[in-house]
Amino acid sequence: MRAHIEELVTQALGYLKRDGVIEDDAGIEIQVEPTKDRAHGDYACNVAMMLAKRAGMNPRALAEKILKRLPASKRVRDVEIAGPGFLNFFASGHYLKVVVREILAQGEAYGRAPANTKEPLLIEFVSANPTGPLHVGHGRGAAYGASLAAILKAAGHAVDREYYVNDDGRQMDILAVSVWLRYLELSGERVRFPDNGYRGDYVYDIAREVRSRHGDDLRHTGHEVAQTLPSDGEQGGDAESHIDALIAKARELLGETDYQAVFQIALEAMLNDIREDLDEFGVEFERWYSERSLHESGALDQSLATLKEKGWLETRNGAVWFKASELGDDKDRVVVRDNGRSTYFASDVAYLLDKLARCSGTALYIFGADHHGYVPRLKAAAQGLGENPDRVDFQLVQFAVLYRDGQKVQMSTRSGEFVTLRDLREEVGNDAARYFYIMRSHEQHLDFDLDLAKSKANENPVFYIQYAHARIRSIFNKLEEAGQRHNQAIGEAAISRLDAEPEQILLRSLGRYPEVIENAARRRSPHILAHYLHDLAGQFHSWYNHSQFLVDDDDLRNARLNLAAATGQVIANGLGLIGVSAPESM
């Protein structure tokens, strides 16, 4: 509808330009937006005010001229000039009738733009290090990314979802060592656990797995392990060098093959755990992309070679630097350390290059807010690689803080005292978790109220929306119980009977759904959809209390049932995109 009105206005402006009333409308985009107040019609356009100055006439006079040139449309009942020069468009009954018919005919497809008609996107999200279970912070990124990907797809983008697996870094070595130490402990050795090791119970679980596969084969005495180790942080030394020495010691005592065996068991255990967790949360990926594979395939060397060839690399103090500061970053970044090992950033560059090669559109990164420092350096990397930095987009998801009984739930990753995503899902359920995570703008800090999420009353927005859907299904169940059938054709013919205020409001909202999807996609903001659904549910509840559905009048009953069915369909479609179920009954 919005696009249709834009078309009408464009045509009118074309005529005016031909007539010489307007000389030039370059740089002016025609803006048509849904009105806030129904007295202003259904859609409003402010183009007359934007062009008034250039046309040298007052906005209302110009609006008058545009109005006269507007082509007639079956979907528009009336156009008025109002306020300082708005053109207010009133949708026709014909249009509203078409909306309900379209929804019922298209079903699940309603609101979806034709597939693959927009820019392809490669969206990467979560990408948590596989060194422990996902926590509630990862949950927000997961819910946001999954919902956004679904919305983008519905808006017509081809979307590929990826999880980047950091299976090559030092953190993974620390996990491997933590597992091995727990393994020794379970084998009866007395070993000291390092300050910076991973302390969670899951480490014991993995250690047990190692024991069941390798028995005592990987056993060394606690004395052997402790020998020649520098002191740990709590012993007055440096925690970092302590754990690095411990990693070196593990490699030495176990030998590379056995060390890799432990490493691999730990990695697989964590990946399986994360995969299962996300799968249960309704979060899926096309690809789990291994950082290691970038090393093994030579992609990393290749991307560094590209940077070098373009003159962006420089050797200083034995390390290789990427001259990011010349490309808008704060400072230069090391890609190869003086010890010969490449940095995490080097892998990022290789991954970025690979993404841009595989996707003809934009690489969309979803980062936690704490990673915002990556934005300029990755933009610089894109440019350094000779790619267009506009093909890299970043969305930063702010933190989520849990509240229980009005109190902030304290968490500390270091001590292993944090609420896992799994805990949260078990406590409030997947539906509430998915909705709550995305109901606020991702750019906004999120206060996640656990008590509210569990509430079964209208104060809980998820519940409120789901209840609207269940109520609609319930009407149809009652109809069936009464031995009656819903006749869509009769309802369609009698659609003009839906002239009550709440019905008109609902019709108008249903017609806006495709625009909401488009808007949410363009602004990368699933919360727009969440708010829309909440509004729609409210409009339905209001109507429900306002009038009867199962009335004797065949025409009126079927017309109302059409509208109820259409509302249920849109709620189900919208909830589907944000990963929330649309229950038949509650």
Add this chain to the structure above:
RNA sequence: GCCCUGUUAGCUCAGUAGGAUAGAGCGGCGGUUUCCUAAACCGUAGGUCAGUGGUUCGAAUCCACUACAGGGCACCA
């Protein structure tokens, strides 16, 4: 110190590329049920859009500065 986010009703937040009288929900107060789910609805009170200046027909929205809050500034991942 530099950089990124944010600041809107008592609380949690919307507010689309700058538009008409700044909106919801919760909480407060007052109502609604012989009737399809009252797990709902209706009404009502509540605002210096953090502050100051600027841009223009028009600013919560754009720009500058200030204040406050969270985060980031590694040859860590």
